Each structure stands twice: as C-alpha cells, then as structure tokens.
C-alpha cells in the first residue's frame with residue numbers, strides 16, 4: 208500500500224511536469240529540452256530556500272518562478288535570436304546544469320529535517336482522522352501518506368483547471384493557434400513571438416513547480432534529477448492521448464495527468480518485477496519513439512481514405 | 517484607403533540569388549475601391565501584398581493605410597487594419613481548432629486579447645447566423661475542427677473571418693487558385709457580395725482574366741516589380757478578356773525586344 212501510495216503521489220507531482228510538457232510540446236509545438244534543467248532548477252531553488260529558513264510555500268513558488276525565467280530565456284533565444292527551438296533548449300539546459308550547482312552550492316541538498324509543503328498534507332490528515340494509521344478498503348494505511356496524496360491530487364486538479372481556463376480565454380485561444388498555424392494568428396494581430404516566450408515560461412514554470420514539490424516529497428534536491436525528464440513528460444502526454452483522445456483541450460489536460468500517474472504506476476510495477484533501474488530511461492525512450500512513430504505507421508497500413516475535397 | 521509611394525524590395529541583396537521583386541511601386545487606392553491585380557508569375561504581385569501586410573519591411577518607400585503611416589509597423593500590428601485571405605486554404609485557419617474558435621479569434625483581430633472567455637454566446641450566435649447564409653450546412657458543424665472541411669469551405673470561412681471586423685483594407689492573394697471550379701465560383705461570388713455590402717477597400721490578385729473583367733472597378737497589371745498598366749473607371753468597365761490578353765502579349769513582346777537588343781549590344785561591344 209505504501210508503495211502504491213508513493214507511486215500515485217509521485218505520479219501526481221510529475222503530472223505538473225506532464226502539463227508543462229503538454230503546453231510546450233502540444234500547444235506550442237516545441238519539444239523543449241529546457242525541461243530537464245528547469246525541473247532541477249525548481250527543486251534546487253526551493254530546497255536551498257527552505258534550508259535557509261524561507262517558508263516552504265514561498266520557496267516552492269520561487270522555484271516555479273525560476274523555471275519560468277529559464278523558459279523565458281529559451282523563448283528569447285528562439286524568437287529574438289532565431290535559434291532553432293531544440294538548440295535553444297539544449298543551450299539553456301546545459302547552462303542550467305552549472306546554474307543549478309551554483310544555486311545548491313553542492314550536487315545534493317537533503318531536506319529531511321525541515322518542515323515542507325508535504326507536511327500540510329500530513330497535518331490535514333491527522334486533524335481529520337486523528338490517528339497515525341487509517342483504514343482504506345481494509346488496508347492499513349499511513350494517514351500522512353494518504354493525505355499527502357490527496358493534497359497532491361487537489362493541487363494538480365487546481366492547476367489543471369487553471370490551465371484549462373486560461374487556454375479558453377481570448378488570449379489563451381490565440382496562443383493555441385500559435386502552435387497550430389502561426390501565419391494565421393499573426394494575420395489576426397497576435398504577436399506570435401511574445402506568445403511563444405510566454406508559453407515556454409508557463410511550461411517551464413510548471414515543470415519547475417513539479418521539481419520544487421518533488422524535492423520536498425522525496426526529501427532532497429539533486430543535480431542529476433532532471434536527466435530525461437522531458438522524455439518522461441512526453442511519455443505521460445502520449446499515454447494520456449491514447450487514453451482520452453486528443454480532441455478537446457479539457458480532456459487532453461486530464462489525459463496528461465492520468466498519463467503521468469499511470470506511467471509512474473507501470474514503472475513501479477516493472478521495477479517490482481525485477482526491471483533493472485538502469486534500463487528505465489532506455490525503455491522510456493523506446494516507448495516514446497514507438498508512440499510517436501506507430502500511429503503514422505498504422506495509418507500507412509490502412510487503405511487510404513479519400514481525402515475531403 | 518491605401519497609399520503606396522515608391523516602394524522597393526530586393527530579396528537576397530548582394531548575393532547570386534538577388535531578386536529585385538519590387539522596383540518602385542506607386543499606387544493609391546481610394547476608399548471602397550476594389551482593385552484586381554494581374555501579372556505573370558514572378559512579377560511581384562504577392563510581394564506587393566506581403567509588403568502592404570507587413571510580412572517584411574520594404575527597403576524604400578512609404579505605405580499608409582487609412583491615413584496611418586504603417587511603413588514601420590510589424591505585421592501583427594497592421595492586422596488591426598488589414599483582413600487577409602491566402603492562396604493556400606490551409607494558411608488562413610487553425611486546422612485543429614473548431615470553426616467557432618477560429619471565429620472567436622477573428623472577432624478579436626488586432627484588438628487587445630484579454631482574459632475574457634473566448635467562446636461567448638455572443639460570438640457563437642452571430643457566427644451561426646452568418647454561416648447559415650453560406651448555405652454550406654456548416655451551421656451544425658461549428659464545434660467541428662476546421663481542418664475537417666474542404667478547401668472551398670475553408671476559404672469561404674477564412675473570407676468571413678477576415679471581414680468579420682470590417683477591415684480598412686482587404687488583401688486577397690489568389691484565394692481561389694487552389695480550388696476546384698465550382699468552389700472557386702462560390703468563393704468568388706461570396707467575395708463580391710461581402711466587398712460590395714461592406715464597401716471594402718480591396719486588393720485582389722488573380723490569374724483569371726474572367727474574374728478581372730467581372731469584378732472590381734480597377735485593374736492593375738504588374739511586370740518586373742512595377743505597375744505596367746492601370747485601368748479604371750469607364751475604361752475598366754469596357755475592358756474585355758481579349759484586351760487583357762493583348763496587354764500580356766505586349767509585355768511579352770517588349771521583353772523579347774529587350775532581350776534581342778541586349779544580345780545585339782553584347783555582340784557589338786563584347
């Protein structure tokens with residue numbers, strides 16, 4: 208049960224990352240590798256602030272803001288200096304590796320002794336249940352673990368709803384068109400470059416938020432924790448689309464969250480069955496490759512439908 | 517009203533690929549006038565429209581629309597004055613978004629897009645009403661992705677979108693060229709209707725002599741980045757397709773002459 212709850216909670220925290228990747232990859236059509244650096248940046252910023260006595264909520268928000276700044280830099284490299292988006296992301300990700308080490312002052316910051324945001328979940332749980340353990344469908348469960356998961360679920364739902372609302376507003380709708388047909392939305396008066404910068408800021412802000420919370424949940428921030436996270440996010444988004452389709456905005460956001468949780472559970476099960484943890488990234492990459500290529504491949508195999516004319 | 521004074525544009529200046537696409541164009545279009553632009557491939561028609569729309573800045577000259585000097589305005593800012601329909605039916609709409617959402621964006625053309633809900637009932641109701649008049653059965657499909665529609669339907673919708681807020685200038689660049697004859701006819705009829713009803717100042721590029729003769733109140737013919745012919749008023753009304761073909765022939769003849777004189781000079785002096 209502890210294992211299941213742990214996987215669910217991490218899956219939910221990483222759903223914030225998945226939503227961030229959804230924004231850059233699906234809405235703005237940019238595979239943004241800054242992600243790998245900004246999740247660590249969020250974790251590092253939050254961790255170092257907490258260790259130095261900042262309120263955990265403020266520290267978490269600061270982590271997210273730092274990620275947004277990183278995304279802004281990538282956006283400016285891409286739009287103002289006309290560097291290919293992939294390359295802009297690689298540059299910022301690489302630079303962030305040094306930045307993160309400077310922020311932390313070492314390669315790992317432990318957080319176990321300090322109060323952090325996950326404690327709120329535990330506090331709420333203890334206040335409601337009144338004991339250290341509780342019973343869920345006959346399972347003996349740690350109250351704190353369970354309510355941390357519930358709190359994460361509420362928070363993710365809140366952020367998801369916020370995203371949904373934003374991308375249905377006038378400015379958000381125009382931003383969605385930016386990734387779909389920049390020429391069209393520019394002709395309708397949108398400053399496409401500014402939108403892209405903003406989109407990458409939002410995306411990396413979410414990713415760094417995931418990093419900041421993850422560091423507090425797992426009890427440390429580490430310079431290596433970001434490696435491959437973009438692929439992790441892509442896997443979540445793709446699983447989500449397989450689950451709910453890609454038609455409506457609301458469903459795809461929910462899908463990204465479900466994808467993240469499901470992917471985390473699958474990984475936990477696979478590891479339990481004896482998968483070598485060293486192979487995890489390789490398998491994730493192969494999985495995303497297959498998910499990106501297979502749909503087109505299957506379409507080719509099917510007899511051609513007459514195109515609408 | 518559109519005022520163009522001495523605009524020039526050279527692509528890839530100073531390289532082997534240098535193209536002098538606009539070589540001094542002067543053009544004044546009165547408020548409410550519908551101008552058809554003709555000319556051979558590569559004569560600079562699209563470049564002229566793109567220069568006006570702000571897809572790039574001109575090297576020289578001045579462009580003003582509705583009394584505003586827009587020469588230094590970026591493309592997205594000029595959009596508050598300009599409605600556009602492109603040649604490619606895929607260019608004017610966001611394919612994965614619904615008809616309604618595409619219109620919601622067009623309803624904010626050139627305005628400050630805030631945090632208001634995009635798909636207000638005001639927009640969708642007005643849209644449904646307008647789309648019914650197209651008689652394409654699209655009123656029941658406004659929640660569908662616009663990418664699922666045919667090229668003709670998309671061009672018709674793009675035209676409605678471009679003119680949803682009355683533009684000071686409407687730019688149409690071969691907007692029926694990619695369509696089958698029946699759809700092309702539908703879209704051209706709609707164009708005529710909309711332009712007449714809203715008295716839109718319009719610049720339309722076409723390769724169809726028929727369209728040039730039937731539509732608009734002025735024809736300009738471009739050649740090598742300049743305006744070679746300009747017909748308006750009663751002269752335009754009398755013009756028939758044969759006359760236009762004669763103009764093309766004349767341009768071709770002059771060009772050949774140019775080439776032969778060049779050859780002659782080369783023979784004599786080199």
Ligand SMILES: Nc1ncnc2c1ncn2[C@@H]1O[C@H](COP(=O)(O)OP(=O)(O)OP(=O)(O)O)[C@@H](O)[C@H]1O
Pocket residue numbers: 527528535536537555556557558559560561562563564
């Ligand atoms: N962005 C660009 N970069 C380089 N050259 C360009 C560019 N746009 C246009 N040109 C060149 O400028 C010249 C004029 O092109 P333009 O597209 O204006 O012709 P057009 O009259 O619209 O022709 P068509 O009837 O084929 O559409 C051509 O030689 C073209 O190759």
Ligand SMILES: [Mg+2]
Pocket residue numbers: 561562563689
């Ligand atoms: Mg052209």
